[in-house]
Amino acid sequence: MDIANFIKELTEILGPQGILTDAKDTETYNTDWRQIFTGTSIAVLRPQTTQQVADAVKICARYKVAIVPQGGNTSLVGGAIPSTNDVQVVLSLSRMNKIRNIDTLDSTITLEAGVILEDAQNAAKEAGLYLPIVISSQGSAQIGGIIATNAGGNNTLRYGNAREFVLGLEVVTADGQILHNLRRLRKDNTGYALKQIFIGSEGTLGIITAAVLHLHPYPRSTEVALCAIPDLQKALRLLHLFNSHNPAALQAFEYISQKGMELVCSQFPELHFPLETTAPVYIIVELALPEQGDGLRTLFETVLGEAFEEEVVLDAVLAESETQRQNLWRFREEQAESQKRAGANIKNDVSVPISSIPDFVERATRACESFYPGIQVTPFGHLGDGNIHFNLVQPQHEDGKLFMSKSHDIMDAVSQVVYELEGSFSAEHGIGQLKNYMMPSWRGGVELELMKKIKESLDPCNILNPGKIFPQDAH
Amino acid sequence: MDIANFIKELTEILGPQGILTDAKDTETYNTDWRQIFTGTSIAVLRPQTTQQVADAVKICARYKVAIVPQGGNTSLVGGAIPSTNDVQVVLSLSRMNKIRNIDTLDSTITLEAGVILEDAQNAAKEAGLYLPIVISSQGSAQIGGIIATNAGGNNTLRYGNAREFVLGLEVVTADGQILHNLRRLRKDNTGYALKQIFIGSEGTLGIITAAVLHLHPYPRSTEVALCAIPDLQKALRLLHLFNSHNPAALQAFEYISQKGMELVCSQFPELHFPLETTAPVYIIVELALPEQGDGLRTLFETVLGEAFEEEVVLDAVLAESETQRQNLWRFREEQAESQKRAGANIKNDVSVPISSIPDFVERATRACESFYPGIQVTPFGHLGDGNIHFNLVQPQHEDGKLFMSKSHDIMDAVSQVVYELEGSFSAEHGIGQLKNYMMPSWRGGVELELMKKIKESLDPCNILNPGKIFPQDAH
Numbered sequence: 001m002d003i004a005n006f007i008k009e010l011t012e013i014l015g016p017q018g019i020l021t022d023a024k025d026t027e028t029y030n031t032d033w034r035q036i037f038t039g040t041s042i043a044v045l046r047p048q049t050t051q052q053v054a055d056a057v058k059i060c061a062r063y064k065v066a067i068v069p070q071g072g073n074t075s076l077v078g079g080a081i082p083s084t085n086d087v088q089v090v091l092s093l094s095r096m097n098k099i100r101n102i103d104t105l106d107s108t109i110t111l112e113a114g115v116i117l118e119d120a121q122n123a124a125k126e127a128g129l130y131l132p133i134v135i136s137s138q139g140s141a142q143i144g145g146i147i148a149t150n151a152g153g154n155n156t157l158r159y160g161n162a163r164e165f166v167l168g169l170e171v172v173t174a175d176g177q178i179l180h181n182l183r184r185l186r187k188d189n190t191g192y193a194l195k196q197i198f199i200g201s202e203g204t205l206g207i208i209t210a211a212v213l214h215l216h217p218y219p220r221s222t223e224v225a226l227c228a229i230p231d232l233q234k235a236l237r238l239l240h241l242f243n244s245h246n247p248a249a250l251q252a253f254e255y256i257s258q259k260g261m262e263l264v265c266s267q268f269p270e271l272h273f274p275l276e277t278t279a280p281v282y283i284i285v286e287l288a289l290p291e292q293g294d295g296l297r298t299l300f301e302t303v304l305g306e307a308f309e310e311e312v313v314l315d316a317v318l319a320e321s322e323t324q325r326q327n328l329w330r331f332r333e334e335q336a337e338s339q340k341r342a343g344a345n346i347k348n349d350v351s352v353p354i355s356s357i358p359d360f361v362e363r364a365t366r367a368c369e370s371f372y373p374g375i376q377v378t379p380f381g382h383l384g385d386g387n388i389h390f391n392l393v394q395p396q397h398e399d400g401k402l403f404m405s406k407s408h409d410i411m412d413a414v415s416q417v418v419y420e421l422e423g424s425f426s427a428e429h430g431i432g433q434l435k436n437y438m439m440p441s442w443r444g445g446v447e448l449e450l451m452k453k454i455k456e457s458l459d460p461c462n463i464l465n466p467g468k469i470f471p472q473d474a475h
Numbered sequence: 476m477d478i479a480n481f482i483k484e485l486t487e488i489l490g491p492q493g494i495l496t497d498a499k500d501t502e503t504y505n506t507d508w509r510q511i512f513t514g515t516s517i518a519v520l521r522p523q524t525t526q527q528v529a530d531a532v533k534i535c536a537r538y539k540v541a542i543v544p545q546g547g548n549t550s551l552v553g554g555a556i557p558s559t560n561d562v563q564v565v566l567s568l569s570r571m572n573k574i575r576n577i578d579t580l581d582s583t584i585t586l587e588a589g590v591i592l593e594d595a596q597n598a599a600k601e602a603g604l605y606l607p608i609v610i611s612s613q614g615s616a617q618i619g620g621i622i623a624t625n626a627g628g629n630n631t632l633r634y635g636n637a638r639e640f641v642l643g644l645e646v647v648t649a650d651g652q653i654l655h656n657l658r659r660l661r662k663d664n665t666g667y668a669l670k671q672i673f674i675g676s677e678g679t680l681g682i683i684t685a686a687v688l689h690l691h692p693y694p695r696s697t698e699v700a701l702c703a704i705p706d707l708q709k710a711l712r713l714l715h716l717f718n719s720h721n722p723a724a725l726q727a728f729e730y731i732s733q734k735g736m737e738l739v740c741s742q743f744p745e746l747h748f749p750l751e752t753t754a755p756v757y758i759i760v761e762l763a764l765p766e767q768g769d770g771l772r773t774l775f776e777t778v779l780g781e782a783f784e785e786e787v788v789l790d791a792v793l794a795e796s797e798t799q800r801q802n803l804w805r806f807r808e809e810q811a812e813s814q815k816r817a818g819a820n821i822k823n824d825v826s827v828p829i830s831s832i833p834d835f836v837e838r839a840t841r842a843c844e845s846f847y848p849g850i851q852v853t854p855f856g857h858l859g860d861g862n863i864h865f866n867l868v869q870p871q872h873e874d875g876k877l878f879m880s881k882s883h884d885i886m887d888a889v890s891q892v893v894y895e896l897e898g899s900f901s902a903e904h905g906i907g908q909l910k911n912y913m914m915p916s917w918r919g920g921v922e923l924e925l926m927k928k929i930k931e932s933l934d935p936c937n938i939l940n941p942g943k944i945f946p947q948d949a950h
Contacts, residue, residue, distance in 0.1 A: 105715075105830035149664065150664050150668070161662065161664075163668075164635075181922065185826050185828065185898065185899050186631070186826065186829070186860040186862070187631065187636065187902040187903050189627075189901050189902065189906070190899055190900065190901050190910075190918055191922070191923070191926050191944050192672070192926045192929055192930075193671065193674070194925055196668065196672070196674075197672060199671075200664055201667055236580065245764075247723065290718065290721070290722060291720040291721055351661065352660070353578070353581045353660065354580065354582075385661040385662055386662065387661070422658060422659070424660050424665055425665065426664050428662050430665075431664070431666060446648065446654045447654060447656065447666070447669065450933065451667045453933060454672070454933075455667075457928040457929060458925065458928060458929075
């Protein structure tokens with residue numbers, strides 16, 4: 001192909017600010033933030049308008065150059081990094097970062113794909129509204145990527161995944177057409193729900209350029225507690241107790257393992273362990289409601305009272321201030337960082353039916369410990385919706401490389417248990433290029449066949465994010 | 476085609492009980508319950524198992540006979556009635572009516588497509604759980620149809636449409652394969668969300684044979700009030716007041732127009748109008764929470780207190796007993812029936828952004844009254860989610876036929892206002908064969924093109940429910 005002309009045509013459309021070709025400029029776009037995936041691209045496109053995206057896609061389609069859409073580049077599965085062996089461009093949505101509209105009566109926000117999640121949250125908050133997608137990468141992750149990966153997070157339990165927030169989408173198709181689907185409607189049964197097809201499709205079916213999200217009332221009272229609990233079965237019982245009072249008050253129900261708590265305390269000595277007893281299981285419970293008052297405090301006291309009586313909770317501390325709330329949350333939020341500091345580590349983002357969580361954690365722990373003696377099993381995550389980050393840290397004083405050389409085997413050992421319990425091998429991180437090899441065994445047969453049919457119908461030339469979701473030999 | 480052999484092959488698969496060919500047996504399957512649509516079919520298939528559905532689809536595909544999937548036959552848009560000019564069979568899911576499993580820990584129900592909604596609700600209730608899809612046809616409507624049409628209802632405001640309940644689906648594809656997708660997971664980002672494609676596709680992409688639904692805790696306290704309100708703007712203010720206290724307590728927020736209230740009172744004289752003042756707008760508010768106690772009563776008193784002070788509410792009555800609750804609801808539930816008793820009537824199931832409701836009702840009323848003097852404008856419905864049933868009743872003492880001869884013009888007058896306010900011409904009833912002619916002007920261009928691509932990829936021979944959703948010339 002004539003690369004010079006290709007770049008020239010794109011530069012005419014995007015302007016000199018809208019295209020990067022120097023290796024030193026494109027480097028950060030070709031590598032993910034964990035530096036696990038590195039690919040190559042001819043150029044990084046940085047359009048500022050939906051029309052520019054559409055025009056750029058048309059040029060790429062004509063030259064048969066594949067496009068890797070990229071948001072904040074916070075994927076944990078290499079979903080936004082080009083491969084090494086194809087002719088590709090990265091299309092960064094970062095410069096499409098306008099909040100087009102906030103409507104307080106409708107509780108909606110209309111915004112472009114490149115808006116950073118935290119900026120969207122702040123804009124909503126200023127309008128008295130709440131965008132409760134809470135993920136650790138929210139300072140970098142962008143709305144387009146969040147929708148394209150159907151992101152989850154701490155508050156999924158109550159508000160659902162990103163999918164549940166999306167009222168409308170604007171999407172550029174594989175042939176460079178613009179789907180204007182930014183309707184601000186709660187109910188609309190007029191033909192196929194096209195937006196649902198693009199949500200979670202990881203940039204393989206279209207490029208999301210803007211969205212309308214449904215917002216919630218901003219909580220004016222919030223209460224957080226950290227609880228020490230004898231086992232996971234009892235943790236499920238505690239979840240049930242909260243749900244049987246006011247399921248809507250429950251905003252997060254997050255699990256920390258004993259080992260994970262120990263790691264955080266040793267890696268972050270400034271954090272003072274706030275309970276009087278250690279326990280096999282810790283749960284962070286966050287309650288929130290839009291109304292002010294001490295209703296949540298009373299609710300906590302009622303439920304924890306019942307829980308102490310049933311010996312479901314051994315010890316608990318309620319945050320007495322905003323600072324203390326943030327401190328309690330850090331025990332959960334620093335799980336990933338403390339594991340990173342402790343050495344090489346492997347992430348398993350899995351889900352099982354909620355009732356199977358105790359069984360899953362026990363069996364997966366046993367499987368890992370017997371396969372790799374000394375391995376540090378540090379599961380944590382979203383117990384309330386069945387999504388556990390079953391992470392594993394290398395044995396102390398060992399070579400991390402040896403550990404990582406066994407990473408596929410260790411992941412397979414965990415996956416085997418997930419499979420037997422009818423769970424999912426990727427609850428919220430998606431497939432990207434890390435897990436596409438697993439698709440045939442987990443989603444093979446009719447499922448993968450239907451996915452391929454949809455891919456071929458919407459992107460017949462495989463221009464959009466090739467090598468993601470589908471295993472390499474699928475095209 | 477060789478009809479005798481076709482029937483013979485099907486009979487071998489389905490057994491003599493599983494196929495009806497006599498006109499007197501098939502008649503009720505070929506006409507909708509409102510008797511607006513009547514079609515013809517060679518046979519009605521009544522499979523009992525998913526495998527039978529798959530085998531029957533394969534036979535139909537081989538003979539190129541189209542299949543019209545049918546549940547409780549309660550569609551308001553002729554979605555489950557065959558056309559008159561094609562060779563078709565109706566495939567009734569009625570005999571696939573087993574509840575396969577209820578899991579109280581996971582709060583899930585796994586059930587077959589032919590289970591009647593009310594039976595599913597009752598089974599959930601016995602397990603202490605709640606299936607809050609509340610529609611007037613719940614005594615006949617079946618789960619498969621509810622999912623295939625993404626049904627809404629009175630509680631969408633709080634719990635969402637049918638889509639939000641579906642964790643997993645079992646679907647027979649157009650080529651007779653079985654998609655086993657009955658995972659009971661809250662989070663699962665593994666490739667395209669295939670279930671989302673089938674939900675709301677009105678039987679045109681696959682035949683839903685079973686589903687896993689997510690259930691909610693059964694409410695142990697419920698409070699209902701009927702409020703008289705000066706105008707719709709103030710009704711939105713009342714909605715805001717409830718939401719700013721506890722949005723999760725609000726289970727329904729239903730609108731009745733002044734004219735609609737008068738019609739119910741005159742057609743159902745046994746219902747005693749319970750307020751001391753009439754008003755342009757009535758709202759039924761239902762609050763519900765899983766916890767027992769008088770919290771909701773207090774919430775009602777707090778919010779209504781504020782509302783009286785702001786002159787948002789002129790008068791209100793709170794139900795003091797279960798009987799009174801049911802009686803208050805009847806003013807809303809008998810809207811459709813009272814309109815039917817009052818003569819010929821036209822249904823418009825539309826939605827607009829919530830903030831546009833007052834504007835919409837005012838402009839659409841004016842448009843109808845000036846087009847057809849004497850017309851009785853009786854809108855009602857789901858104010859809380861922007862979905863208004865903008866129904867119209869013939870003038871008193873006039874010929875209903877004359878009125879109905881203008882039905883398309885009247886619907887167009889309403890639609891014009893909806894269009895200008897960026898609303899939808901079918902909020903919850905779907906498209907079926909009643910509204911498919913409207914698709915090109917409302918969802919034309921890229922939208923309809925993408926829908927057709929998906930249809931062609933999943934059902935290339937147009938075997939599944941042809942003539943629905945897409946206008947006739949689309950295939």
